[in-house]
Amino acid sequence: MIDLASKTIGEIVSGDYRTAAIFSSMGIAYSWRGQETLAHACQRKKLSLEEVLDKLGTLLQSPAGRDFDFAYWPADLLADYIVRKYHRYIRSRVPVIKQVLQSLVFSSGREQPMLSQVLGLFEKASQELERHMQKEELILFPYIKKMVPDEKGMRKFDGGHFDGVRNTIWNLMQDHEVEGERIEQIKAITRNFHSPKDADDGYKVAMGLLRDFDHNLRKHLHLENNILFPKALQGGVMGELVNG
Numbered sequence: 001m002i003d004l005a006s007k008t009i010g011e012i013v014s015g016d017y018r019t020a021a022i023f024s025s026m027g028i029a030y031s032w033r034g035q036e037t038l039a040h041a042c043q044r045k046k047l048s049l050e051e052v053l054d055k056l057g058t059l060l061q062s063p064a065g066r067d068f069d070f071a072y073w074p075a076d077l078l079a080d081y082i083v084r085k086y087h088r089y090i091r092s093r094v095p096v097i098k099q100v101l102q103s104l105v106f107s108s109g110r111e112q113p114m115l116s117q118v119l120g121l122f123e124k125a126s127q128e129l130e131r132h133m134q135k136e137e138l139i140l141f142p143y144i145k146k147m148v149p150d151e152k153g154m155r156k157f158d159g160g161h162f163d164g165v166r167n168t169i170w171n172l173m174q175d176h177e178v179e180g181e182r183i184e185q186i187k188a189i190t191r192n193f194h195s196p197k198d199a200d201d202g203y204k205v206a207m208g209l210l211r212d213f214d215h216n217l218r219k220h221l222h223l224e225n226n227i228l229f230p231k232a233l234q235g236g237v238m239g240e241l242v243n244g
């Protein structure tokens with residue numbers, strides 16, 4: 001258990017995604033700030049490391065659920081999976097959520113001005129996420145596919161221009177932080193996507209959709225930041241070593 005303290009939050013969540021719930025309850029942004037060690041995160045949040053280790057220990061000893069072990073997936077497969085599952089999800093949900101929020105602002109925006117704020121934040125997030133996903137699909141992911149050796153052990157990527165790839169990854173991680181903070185802001189304004197007892201159906205639907213979007217985005221950013229991008233960096237360094 002002691003070595004867990006020196007592991008990064010991203011490594012712990014990558015090892016077992018069930019730990020994400022513990023970090024969420026502690027207010028630790030494992031998806032976009034997973035680079036700090038557990039010991040450091042506890043210190044920063046003024047939490048008892050021992051208590052957190054205890055909670056993690058209990059959880060890790062219980063039988064694991066049926067989540068995929070993404071850490072062992074080849075990078076190209078993971079990149080494809082992310083596009084098919086998470087990028088597709090964003091593109092299909094954004095118009096629906098926007099429409100639900102717009103009609104909610106129209107019907108109840110005067111009594112609840114925070115709804116316009118939520119709509120504004122969501123619209124900004126959707127624009128930025130689309131731009132961000134295009135960068136991944138058109139620039140980074142094609143590189144990742146070239147880095148993975150084929151059946152004969154040959155790689156199409158020779159390590160050239162790797163500084164550019166490194167910068168792209170760094171920029172994408174910055175985007176993750178901005179979008180992570182933005183969804184965090186929506187979560188805070190809506191008091192954790194809460195619907196008051198007397199809320200109408202439209203309000204409840206909007207909060208349910210936003211909660212699902214938040215959950216999905218956290219997993220998406222975690223898979224990229226903590227698993228796919230480190231794999232890409234490692235693959236690129238290997239290319240540099242072979243050809244440098």
Ligand SMILES: [Fe+2]
Pocket residue numbers: 082086087133136220224
């Ligand atoms: Fe993505």
Ligand SMILES: [Fe+2]
Pocket residue numbers: 132136172176221224
């Ligand atoms: Fe991303």
